[in-house]
Amino acid sequence: MFDDLSDLYQQVILDHCKKPRNFHEIPGATCSAHGHNPLCGDNLKLFLTIDGDRIQDAAFVGSGCCISKASASLLTESVKGRTREEARQTFDKVREMVTTGKVQDGVGKLAVFAGVYRFPARVKCAILAWHALVAALEDPGKSVTTEDEQT
Amino acid sequence: MSAIVNNPASSTRRGAASSSSTAGEVNWAELRKDFPILDQKIHGKPLIYFDNAATSQKPQAVLDALRHYYERDNANVHRGIHELSNRATAAYEAARARTAQFIHARSPEEIVFTRGTTEAINLVAHSWGMANLKSGDVILLTEMEHHSNLVPWQLIAQRTGARVVYVPLRSDENVLDLDRIDALLAGNVKFFSMVHISNSLGTVNPVADLCARARKRGIVTLVDGAQSAGHMPVDVQAIGCDFFAFSGHKICGPTGIGVLYGRQDLLDAMPPYQGGGEMILSVAYDHTEFKKAPHRFEAGTPDISGPVGLHAAMDYLDRIGRDRIWKHDQELAAYAQERLSALNGVRLFGPKTGRAGVVSFLLKDVHAHDVVMLADQAGIALRGGHHCTQPLMHKLGVESTARASFYFYNTREEVDRLVEVIREIQKFFAV
Ligand SMILES: Cc1ncc(COP(=O)(O)O)c(C=O)c1O
Numbered sequence: 163m164f165d166d167l168s169d170l171y172q173q174v175i176l177d178h179c180k181k182p183r184n185f186h187e188i189p190g191a192t193c194s195a196h197g198h199n200p201l202c203g204d205n206l207k208l209f210l211t212i213d214g215d216r217i218q219d220a221a222f223v224g225s226g227c228c229i230s231k232a233s234a235s236l237l238t239e240s241v242k243g244r245t246r247e248e249a250r251q252t253f254d255k256v257r258e259m260v261t262t263g264k265v266q267d268g269v270g271k272l273a274v275f276a277g278v279y280r281f282p283a284r285v286k287c288a289i290l291a292w293h294a295l296v297a298a299l300e301d302p303g304k305s306v307t308t309e310d311e312q313t
Numbered sequence: 314m315s316a317i318v319n320n321p322a323s324s325t326r327r328g329a330a331s332s333s334s335t336a337g338e339v340n341w342a343e344l345r346k347d348f349p350i351l352d353q354k355i356h357g358k359p360l361i362y363f364d365n366a367a368t369s370q371k372p373q374a375v376l377d378a379l380r381h382y383y384e385r386d387n388a389n390v391h392r393g394i395h396e397l398s399n400r401a402t403a404a405y406e407a408a409r410a411r412t413a414q415f416i417h418a419r420s421p422e423e424i425v426f427t428r429g430t431t432e433a434i435n436l437v438a439h440s441w442g443m444a445n446l447k448s449g450d451v452i453l454l455t456e457m458e459h460h461s462n463l464v465p466w467q468l469i470a471q472r473t474g475a476r477v478v479y480v481p482l483r484s485d486e487n488v489l490d491l492d493r494i495d496a497l498l499a500g501n502v503k504f505f506s507m508v509h510i511s512n513s514l515g516t517v518n519p520v521a522d523l524c525a526r527a528r529k530r531g532i533v534t535l536v537d538g539a540q541s542a543g544h545m546p547v548d549v550q551a552i553g554c555d556f557f558a559f560s561g562h563k564i565c566g567p568t569g570i571g572v573l574y575g576r577q578d579l580l581d582a583m584p585p586y587q588g589g590g591e592m593i594l595s596v597a598y599d600h601t602e603f604k605k606a607p608h609r610f611e612a613g614t615p616d617i618s619g620p621v622g623l624h625a626a627m628d629y630l631d632r633i634g635r636d637r638i639w640k641h642d643q644e645l646a647a648y649a650q651e652r653l654s655a656l657n658g659v660r661l662f663g664p665k666t667g668r669a670g671v672v673s674f675l676l677k678d679v680h681a682h683d684v685v686m687l688a689d690q691a692g693i694a695l696r697g698g699h700h701c702t703q704p705l706m707h708k709l710g711v712e713s714t715a716r717a718s719f720y721f722y723n724t725r726e727e728v729d730r731l732v733e734v735i736r737e738i739q740k741f742f743a744v
Pocket of ligand 1: 366367428429430431432459461462508510511512537539540560701
């Protein structure tokens, strides 16, 4: 019945939304930020532990739709061990991917979100956690909402 | 074919609802044919439109009225003396008179045309509120208000120093805690604004009783009828409210037109809301005299086709009979409630009995947004989100719900299909 949605709800995404990884707070995290989508009520908080320039640990809590939860879960896996700059670059690639469908090198598993661009209403869900990541890196403690951002 | 089966004389040209509403059974499925938009496929499946609380669809009779107005009668109102201007003015004022009749106002002078419910409430908040509220006064609302009956009052409270207080919800039943009303009204309440039917819960508030209690204490009342006006018979005199607001687009009319009913003496005493043409008697460089209500509140060229379309919508609804529409809505909602509550993993919101045609629900472990997206793939239009009632969602401990809201063109078969699709959605997300 939902075959046309299989591009969006890929198995990996379904798996991560049902069993989100790194789904907990990090007490004493180096930085954190809040992401909020006022349209559908998605609400998540991202925690990062940073040592020098490298992200040692990443985790999140909160609630949201399948796409936003899976996106946050895969984000935490993806940025662990990366430098700030690499994480920031990944954000750019993910944003490009979910708005145009173009998959660039180095996104790894995150390529499962390439289908999102065909569903404009869900782009905000996919990108929310990434906005929270950038906020945590650049302006810790900040709250970002999907309504302030272009996407 | 006539929708009113034992009245075969009814004309088909005017649509299936053209028979008198006083006798006969309505063939609801037949009425669907009056709505061209319903006859289409969405993602390859027949459209099931369950987002009527957001906006209703429009019957051919309304589309025809709009077209006729622009093809034959269009001109500005209350200005010219040429034939078209006369026709446009007559149509505009006829719509006002028809609206007065539709909600049983005492006279057409009690009907102000607005952009919608939201503007009607803002008009009262600004005009009545700024003139009558002062520091220490209380504006009483309920915990289930739509943002449009909440934010305007917060803004006016900030400007006047008045306080906003809420009648609480009984969490068990999602109905107002009526035991608390009198104590709350005994505070320094000046204005009591309440929703008639909650767009999130389907709760029907006992507005006549609430207004009677308020009136005893000289408190001015407003009823937000956005969800009631096109779904049940409404008599503002029987309700006993001072103001009543509703939107044309939710009752088969066009978008951009709404109605504020206000008791004549109150409207006459209220200062203008906006200034401009149409609302003046005479203007000098240093002074203006305003027209009486309702024209005082209709500055500038109004939406003219809107009232024309609304007129056709009100005629259409009353040919079916709002008593019948109400019964149909309630039966469908009760059926949906029964079928959905029989499923595992479905949480229903709203009252256990007597709900209007609004059913909000959540599936265990599936976000409302995903439910709505998958339902759409199956041709079913639902709404997911906070439904412009964020404080209420917060109170219920959720961030959003999925909502199916019905109108007379919806059928039990469509509810059955919804239940089937929800089962599929549960399977899709099964852990
Ligand atoms: C209960 C209630 N009040 C007010 C409104 C606002 O109506 P409108 O947006 O037409 O002004 C709505 C519609 O969404 C509603 O459901």
